Amino acid sequence: MNFIKYLEDRKLLVNNFLEKRTAKKGISRVDEAMAYSLLAGGKRLRPILLMAAADAVGGNGYNYLSVACGLEMIHTYSLIHDDLPVMDNDDYRRGRLTNHKVYGEALALLAGDGLLTLAFEVMLEQKNIAPEVLIETVKEVAMCAGNYGMVGGQVLDLDSEDKQITQAQMRTLHEAKTGALFIAAVRSGARMAGAKSEELLAMTHFAELFGLAFQITDDIMDVESTKEEMGKNSGSDAKLNKSTYVTLYTLEGAKALAEKTLHEALECLEPFGPKAEPLREITKMLYNRKN
Amino acid sequence: MNFIKYLEDRKLLVNNFLEKRTAKKGISRVDEAMAYSLLAGGKRLRPILLMAAADAVGGNGYNYLSVACGLEMIHTYSLIHDDLPVMDNDDYRRGRLTNHKVYGEALALLAGDGLLTLAFEVMLEQKNIAPEVLIETVKEVAMCAGNYGMVGGQVLDLDSEDKQITQAQMRTLHEAKTGALFIAAVRSGARMAGAKSEELLAMTHFAELFGLAFQITDDIMDVESTKEEMGKNSGSDAKLNKSTYVTLYTLEGAKALAEKTLHEALECLEPFGPKAEPLREITKMLYNRKN
Numbered sequence: 001m002n003f004i005k006y007l008e009d010r011k012l013l014v015n016n017f018l019e020k021r022t023a024k025k026g027i028s029r030v031d032e033a034m035a036y037s038l039l040a041g042g043k044r045l046r047p048i049l050l051m052a053a054a055d056a057v058g059g060n061g062y063n064y065l066s067v068a069c070g071l072e073m074i075h076t077y078s079l080i081h082d083d084l085p086v087m088d089n090d091d092y093r094r095g096r097l098t099n100h101k102v103y104g105e106a107l108a109l110l111a112g113d114g115l116l117t118l119a120f121e122v123m124l125e126q127k128n129i130a131p132e133v134l135i136e137t138v139k140e141v142a143m144c145a146g147n148y149g150m151v152g153g154q155v156l157d158l159d160s161e162d163k164q165i166t167q168a169q170m171r172t173l174h175e176a177k178t179g180a181l182f183i184a185a186v187r188s189g190a191r192m193a194g195a196k197s198e199e200l201l202a203m204t205h206f207a208e209l210f211g212l213a214f215q216i217t218d219d220i221m222d223v224e225s226t227k228e229e230m231g232k233n234s235g236s237d238a239k240l241n242k243s244t245y246v247t248l249y250t251l252e253g254a255k256a257l258a259e260k261t262l263h264e265a266l267e268c269l270e271p272f273g274p275k276a277e278p279l280r281e282i283t284k285m286l287y288n289r290k291n
Numbered sequence: 292m293n294f295i296k297y298l299e300d301r302k303l304l305v306n307n308f309l310e311k312r313t314a315k316k317g318i319s320r321v322d323e324a325m326a327y328s329l330l331a332g333g334k335r336l337r338p339i340l341l342m343a344a345a346d347a348v349g350g351n352g353y354n355y356l357s358v359a360c361g362l363e364m365i366h367t368y369s370l371i372h373d374d375l376p377v378m379d380n381d382d383y384r385r386g387r388l389t390n391h392k393v394y395g396e397a398l399a400l401l402a403g404d405g406l407l408t409l410a411f412e413v414m415l416e417q418k419n420i421a422p423e424v425l426i427e428t429v430k431e432v433a434m435c436a437g438n439y440g441m442v443g444g445q446v447l448d449l450d451s452e453d454k455q456i457t458q459a460q461m462r463t464l465h466e467a468k469t470g471a472l473f474i475a476a477v478r479s480g481a482r483m484a485g486a487k488s489e490e491l492l493a494m495t496h497f498a499e500l501f502g503l504a505f506q507i508t509d510d511i512m513d514v515e516s517t518k519e520e521m522g523k524n525s526g527s528d529a530k531l532n533k534s535t536y537v538t539l540y541t542l543e544g545a546k547a548l549a550e551k552t553l554h555e556a557l558e559c560l561e562p563f564g565p566k567a568e569p570l571r572e573i574t575k576m577l578y579n580r581k582n
Binding site: 026027028029030031034077078081084086087105106107109110112113114116117118120121124125130131132134135138139142143145146147148151152153154155156158159172176 | 317318319320321322325368369372375377378396397398400401403404405407408409411412415416421422423425426429430433434436437438439442443444445446447449450463467
């Protein structure tokens, strides 16, 4: 398998879909602000995970592009709101000025709202799937993105600034803040592609470990990478005085934990055989993250 | 028909649903902030409109409480974000301090995000309806709430501050900002209750006129009512130097336009006979709005 081509093909597909879906001239300037952040590049990790999970259970990830791109819209809205001055107050993201630095805070707020809303519209446009399965899928995405998932995790994150939290608290925080959307991506892809219940369970476990590894490597990166590599200001955790896997486990400890977690994540994929090769390769990419 | 009882029954039903749906202890403080605004009273106009529209086409509005309450969540999130300092910067809403005055701006932002997300989860839980009809319904709600509807309208509203706009521009603005969600409510109720296509068309026309009348009476109220009657600061349009139906048509002109619009809205309901009585009564309430 040519994994580089696999990634590039899917990234192109996602980018084309997102461009097309935001090209229509709207009634206000909010469309431009939405497109600015949505089309700013990015790894498209969540949509690609969704497609790779569908492939892993014997389906075809290409068939689920609407739900996949909806997830990217949710991810992007969360970044726009997270970067606002009342939140993390970041000036750079993906190598460009953040949304509110270009469009102002009010429009950035509404661009985030617009993307979150559009995400659901787009997901519900998904074809190639029984309507009752689509309903279950999108409902679960909402659950993972909301107050019991991503949004709840962001509040825990706010509350952890300038405060020493425990390793268990930090894990809860990140399971919600970043983990839940990875779970949504992987489970959505697997479910829509017809995963059996034991397959869905293995995929869920994989996604949990993937999310954990993603966060640990994120924290390592925040210490080790430069602004140029990350496309945003590095050292931002320290600036906000946040507990991270590096501060709670030391840098070496965090690296060992990341390695162990990635290994366990790969083990979850064993039952899926060669079909899970793309998902394995995506997981291995976390070993050498620079952004 | 005892209309007072009709309204009270449905309001109670909506309030009970919303309380129950937000009672579960979550992972963070965001749940409390979400419940604060969601359970702050309010007329529950959009859910009641949805139910009354279902009744009007011969269905039973009680059956569609999930979608109805999802609309109230969307409405509430929009108020929370609209009240933020970067937007209208309001301190009072529904007779109480606004969300950010109690919980701070970051949490208010996330409470809005949480409510918007939960709205879709709750709507997709709707029973008593074919899954493909539910998908169409919720997709249309998203369209009405997003950048081509409510969110787009809010941006037009922002852009109209300190600026003279035309009557046509103001109509476009309000059709999107407030009208679209009324259209979503009325069409959702009618569609789920099995409206025929000509009925759906008549309902759409009714909702457009209802939304227009709502906005005109809102602008009249902003001039004529006291803070106590409105539950929020009156005169806020003048404060933000906004064009309104009163500034563009004069107070008397706005009153005449409201009357004419309400009359036309009621005409749209004629084909529905006695079943549309609740919808007629709700419309007539706009003649004497105090909040």
